[in-house]
Amino acid sequence: MGPNLFANYGEAVSAILFCIGFTNLLLQTNLIKKIIGLNIMDSAIYLFLAEKGYIAGRAAPIVVDGVTSAERYINPIPSGLVLTGIVVSVSVTALMLSLTIRLYTRYHTLDLDEISTQLKREGK
Amino acid sequence: MDFICNFPFFSILLSLFSGTVCSVLPAKAAKIVNRVVILAVGLMSAALLLYLLSTGESFIYWMGHFPAPWGNEIRAGVLEAGMALFFCIIMYLSMAGGAHKLPGEVVESKHNLYYILVNLLLSSLLALVYTNDMFTAYVFVEINTISACGLIMIRQVGRTIEAAVRYMIMSLLGSGLLLFGLCIMYDLTGHLLMSNIKESVELIVANGEYQIPLIVSVALMCTGLCIKSALFPFHAWLPDAYGYSTVSSAAILSSLVSKGYIFLLIKIIYRVIGFSVFNSTRMIDVLFVFGLMGMIFGSLSAIKENDIRRMIAFSSVAQIGYIYMGFGMGTQAGMVASIFHILSHAATKSLLFIAAIGLTDVSGGSRRFADLTGSAYRNKWAGVAFTAGSLSMVGVPLFSGFISKLLFAQAAVQVEGKMLASLIVLGISTVLNAVYFMKTVIRIYTATTETPYEGITFRHMKAYAVTLVFFILLNVILGVSSQPVVNMIGQGLAMFA
Amino acid sequence: MSRKKTAEEYEKTFAFRFFRWLSGEKDPYIGNVEMQPQKKYEPDHEAALRREKEHDAIMDKVYDTGHNRWLHLFHRLYQASSILFCLFLIALLLVTISYLPPNGTVTRPVNNEVSARYIEKGLEETGAVNIVAGMILDYRAFDTLGESHVLFVATITVLILLRLNQSEKDEAEVNDRRFEPKNDAILQLVATFLVPVIIIFGIYIILNGHLGPGGGFSGGAVIGAGLVLYLNAFGFKKTERFFTEKTYKWICFFSLSFYCLAKSYSFYTGANQLHSAIPKGTPGAILSSGLILPLNIAVGLVVACTIYAFYAMFRKGGF
Numbered sequence: 008m009g010p011n012l013f014a015n016y017g018e019a020v021s022a023i024l025f026c027i028g029f030t031n032l033l034l035q036t037n038l039i040k041k042i043i044g045l046n047i048m049d050s051a052i053y054l055f056l057a058e059k060g061y062i063a064g065r066a067a068p069i070v071v072d073g074v075t076s077a078e079r080y081i082n083p084i085p086s087g088l089v090l091t092g093i094v095v096s097v098s099v100t101a102l103m104l105s106l107t108i109r110l111y112t113r114y115h116t117l118d119l120d121e122i123s124t125q126l127k128r129e130g131k
Numbered sequence: 132m133d134f135i136c137n138f139p140f141f142s143i144l145l146s147l148f149s150g151t152v153c154s155v156l157p158a159k160a161a162k163i164v165n166r167v168v169i170l171a172v173g174l175m176s177a178a179l180l181l182y183l184l185s186t187g188e189s190f191i192y193w194m195g196h197f198p199a200p201w202g203n204e205i206r207a208g209v210l211e212a213g214m215a216l217f218f219c220i221i222m223y224l225s226m227a228g229g230a231h232k233l234p235g236e237v238v239e240s241k242h243n244l245y246y247i248l249v250n251l252l253l254s255s256l257l258a259l260v261y262t263n264d265m266f267t268a269y270v271f272v273e274i275n276t277i278s279a280c281g282l283i284m285i286r287q288v289g290r291t292i293e294a295a296v297r298y299m300i301m302s303l304l305g306s307g308l309l310l311f312g313l314c315i316m317y318d319l320t321g322h323l324l325m326s327n328i329k330e331s332v333e334l335i336v337a338n339g340e341y342q343i344p345l346i347v348s349v350a351l352m353c354t355g356l357c358i359k360s361a362l363f364p365f366h367a368w369l370p371d372a373y374g375y376s377t378v379s380s381a382a383i384l385s386s387l388v389s390k391g392y393i394f395l396l397i398k399i400i401y402r403v404i405g406f407s408v409f410n411s412t413r414m415i416d417v418l419f420v421f422g423l424m425g426m427i428f429g430s431l432s433a434i435k436e437n438d439i440r441r442m443i444a445f446s447s448v449a450q451i452g453y454i455y456m457g458f459g460m461g462t463q464a465g466m467v468a469s470i471f472h473i474l475s476h477a478a479t480k481s482l483l484f485i486a487a488i489g490l491t492d493v494s495g496g497s498r499r500f501a502d503l504t505g506s507a508y509r510n511k512w513a514g515v516a517f518t519a520g521s522l523s524m525v526g527v528p529l530f531s532g533f534i535s536k537l538l539f540a541q542a543a544v545q546v547e548g549k550m551l552a553s554l555i556v557l558g559i560s561t562v563l564n565a566v567y568f569m570k571t572v573i574r575i576y577t578a579t580t581e582t583p584y585e586g587i588t589f590r591h592m593k594a595y596a597v598t599l600v601f602f603i604l605l606n607v608i609l610g611v612s613s614q615p616v617v618n619m620i621g622q623g624l625a626m627f628a
Numbered sequence: 629m630s631r632k633k634t635a636e637e638y639e640k641t642f643a644f645r646f647f648r649w650l651s652g653e654k655d656p657y658i659g660n661v662e663m664q665p666q667k668k669y670e671p672d673h674e675a676a677l678r679r680e681k682e683h684d685a686i687m688d689k690v691y692d693t694g695h696n697r698w699l700h701l702f703h704r705l706y707q708a709s710s711i712l713f714c715l716f717l718i719a720l721l722l723v724t725i726s727y728l729p730p731n732g733t734v735t736r737p738v739n740n741e742v743s744a745r746y747i748e749k750g751l752e753e754t755g756a757v758n759i760v761a762g763m764i765l766d767y768r769a770f771d772t773l774g775e776s777h778v779l780f781v782a783t784i785t786v787l788i789l790l791r792l793n794q795s796e797k798d799e800a801e802v803n804d805r806r807f808e809p810k811n812d813a814i815l816q817l818v819a820t821f822l823v824p825v826i827i828i829f830g831i832y833i834i835l836n837g838h839l840g841p842g843g844g845f846s847g848g849a850v851i852g853a854g855l856v857l858y859l860n861a862f863g864f865k866k867t868e869r870f871f872t873e874k875t876y877k878w879i880c881f882f883s884l885s886f887y888c889l890a891k892s893y894s895f896y897t898g899a900n901q902l903h904s905a906i907p908k909g910t911p912g913a914i915l916s917s918g919l920i921l922p923l924n925i926a927v928g929l930v931v932a933c934t935i936y937a938f939y940a941m942f943r944k945g946g947f
Binding site: 132136137140144147148150151152154155192193194195196197200201202203205238240241244247248251254258264266267270271273274277278280281284285287292315317318319320321322323331341342343344347348508511512583586588589590 | 649650651652655671720721723724727728729736737738739740741742743745746753766767768769770771773774775777778780781782784785787788789791793877878880881884885888889892894895896897898899900901904
């Protein structure tokens with residue numbers, strides 16, 4: 008174990024959330040729960056990025072009173088990456104939800120394994 | 132800077148913009164725009180390739196007004212330009228070869244959406260090939276994933292939608308891991324541009340700090356891309372996705388989409404982590420083992436399959452295994468062999484998908500082997516093309532598959548610890564390939580009289596037959612004049628450093 | 629000099645026979661190989677029916693998931709191994725994180741010359757008071773261009789999945805009437821007050837994107853939410869007066885084209901070291917910071933329409 012686990016408690020929380028989301032997305036059979044897992048996973052990564060940008064005692068990167076000194080503001084790059092990431096996550100969630108709607112109207116179940124079984128049974 | 136250096140930027144933006152334009156065009160116009168864009172990008176890539184071969188140096192292109200650590204960049208070398216050219220050729224031929232199936236399988240009002248997806252897929256592939264920035268790569272990986280998912284489920288039967296869900300789940304896991312690895316890498320180095328990350332990584336390795344996070348970050352990124360490119364244990368979505376989607380989609384997905392991710396992995400290995408650093412992590416052994424397992428188990432599943440398109444799809448799993456085995460050798464020769472196999476597999480697999488659709492069409496649309504008996508007599512062009520593709524897959528001289536197997540064997544001989552394993556598995560896998568492909572070829576050339584299906588002549592499938600001829604030519608060219616291609620790959624890899 | 633071949637000689641050549649075989653005129657087996665006499669194909673309906681029945685029976689037995697003991701056992705094992713897998717992953721990442729540079733300190737590798745220049749020179753070089761907006765729309769604009777196309781391609785896939793044909797539309801209309809609220813007086817009254825406020829707030833966020841917290845995506849999402857509220861209160865009949873699938877198509881087309889072309893111009897001038905003709909303006913003014921404001925407006929329009937389109941597609945499969 009390294010020295011910085013407690014200093015990096017925000018990252019530690021994000022790692023735990025990431026793993027919970029990852030496992031849900033991988034191993035749940037219910038599609039809606041899978042999508043929730045996906046969103047937990049993505050949010051955990053944004054939390055991780057936000058922690059990367061943070062510097063103790065500094066302000067958000069919006070120039071106040073024309074002061075442009077690097078000592079005053081936090082790192083703006085992770086915030087920008089989070090913005091981009093959120094859009095990606097919204098798009099993917101919309102796509103997954105519409106796939107779910109489509110499967111539900113056709114097979115009347117949200118269980119992916121059951122849908123597979125039905126498909127194999129149809130044998131087409 | 133020469134004007135020709137703008138070409139990578141033009142090709143990415145042109146294909147991106149054409150996607151937007153297609154959204155307001157009717158289906159026919161969208162089709163024309165799609166073909167023209169693929170051709171134009173192909174021509175530009177060819178010109179760029181010639182230019183780069185003559186100058187012998189790669190170049191960096193600023194995406195904006197700011198230089199390296201601040202702005203965003205793309206980068207072009209011989210390997211990138213060659214890949215872009217090759218992707219365009221395969222994409223054009225796949226679109227042309229599957230065009231006649233589109234009206235039957237996709238609702239008329241959704242045709243222009245199909246062309247939007249193809250254009251955006253092309254632009255994301257180009258961006259993955261050319262980009263020099265890790266986060267840009269992540270964003271375009273997502274475009275690639277979503278448009279590939281669209282290509283799978285545009286033919287709306289239950290199987291494709293289920294396959295699309297499975298594909299999305301696996302891909303999202305992959306992107307999640309990739310992004311997390313990327314964030315850790317950013318935390319360690321403070322950069323997002325590949326060249327800057329590499330400098331910092333060299334410093335980190337020299338100082339001996341942050342060893343564990345570095346290895347974990349590399350492992351996360353590698354695993355993410357392996358999941359996305361359907362390396363062996365992560366291939367559950369693949370047979371349904373390739374087997375039931377419309378034929379152009381299947382050809383494009385198997386030969387381009389997974390290859391885009393693999394090419395990104397190559398870029399990460401060479402341009403982000405550094406080849407020697409990557410080899411010193413034990414990641415290559417993992418890739419090697421999974422590659423070998425993929426080669427065997429993919430072929431075994433293909434032998435069991437009773438559906439011709441699913442059989443071809445399972446064979447993709449085996450071929451991806453070959454590519455990762457080449458990575459796992461950890462030598463320059465293994466890498467060259469892998470890259471050559473990317474080309475050869477892309478050319479062959481799309482040919483097989485396109486030829487298979489000709490055979491199933493003259494068997495009443497059924498893909499079962501029982502119905503396919505004698506189908507090569509009913510559609511002779513498809514029969515010949517399928518045979519050519521099969522021979523190439525098995526590794527018969529004159530075809531591209533032979534050269535890639537030869538290169539793999541040569542590379543394996545140079546590696547000490549892994550020689551025996553790779554040669555034995557290469558041999559077993561070749562025999563297994565021969566079993567299922569030759570079984571199919573014999574089946575389609577078995578004359579039968581007990582069949583209710585009509586044949587088709589050249590007059591009714593001119594465009595399709597011409598496409599097949601081009602595909603076979605591409606295979607034979609790769610197989611006969613492989614030395615220039617191999618030299619080019621070597622030159623491109625040298626430019627990566 | 630090539631000799632002209634007679635027709636008989638020509639018919640003996642390989643090329644002639646090959647092309648005849650290709651075109652399907654003659655089968656080379658017929659007449660050359662001893663063959664069984666051609667039997668006419670006769671489908672056997674009874675056998676086919678019997679096969680189908682047997683197949684169904686087998687399938688019923690094979691896929692009887694309710695009474696399969698092994699399957700239940702497998703599910704238990706699956707759950708246990710999932711939890712173990714999750715714990716293993718957590719342990720791995722926690723160990724990694726314990727070795728990362730400590731959080732919140734200035735000496736971390738991420739606080740290097742890159743972020744310093746964004747902060748110190750950002751105002752001067754991009755004209756944006758909001759440094760993050762300047763960074764994502766100017767320094768690293770290629771990412772953001774890709775990002776807006778991710779949203780675009782996602783809408784396309786949702787359209788493919790959920791857009792209905794003309795024939796299915798009527799049924800969807802009936803379903804929608806049955807399941808969704810119609811003419812709810814309270815909702816309508818609240819919406820009359822709230823919707824204008826929400827939309828104006830969204831517009832403010834978009835226009836203020838380069839001056840303070842905000843920007844195209846967040847503002848667009850707010851406007852989209854306002855539109856969804858309006859739709860819920862007043863129904864599709866009212867919204868169709870000003871917002872149909874065509875409006876959506878053209879707004880998206882114009883915004884994304886503008887985005888693409890404007891950024892292409894800026895990339896092209898940047899890479900070729902040409903002078904860009906776009907004025908930066910005085911930082912802090914509403915009309916400043918070059919392309920950032922128009923790009924925010926374009927992104928805002930796309931996002932607002934997309935959010936509304938997602939909702940309409942999920943609810944009814946059309947506008």
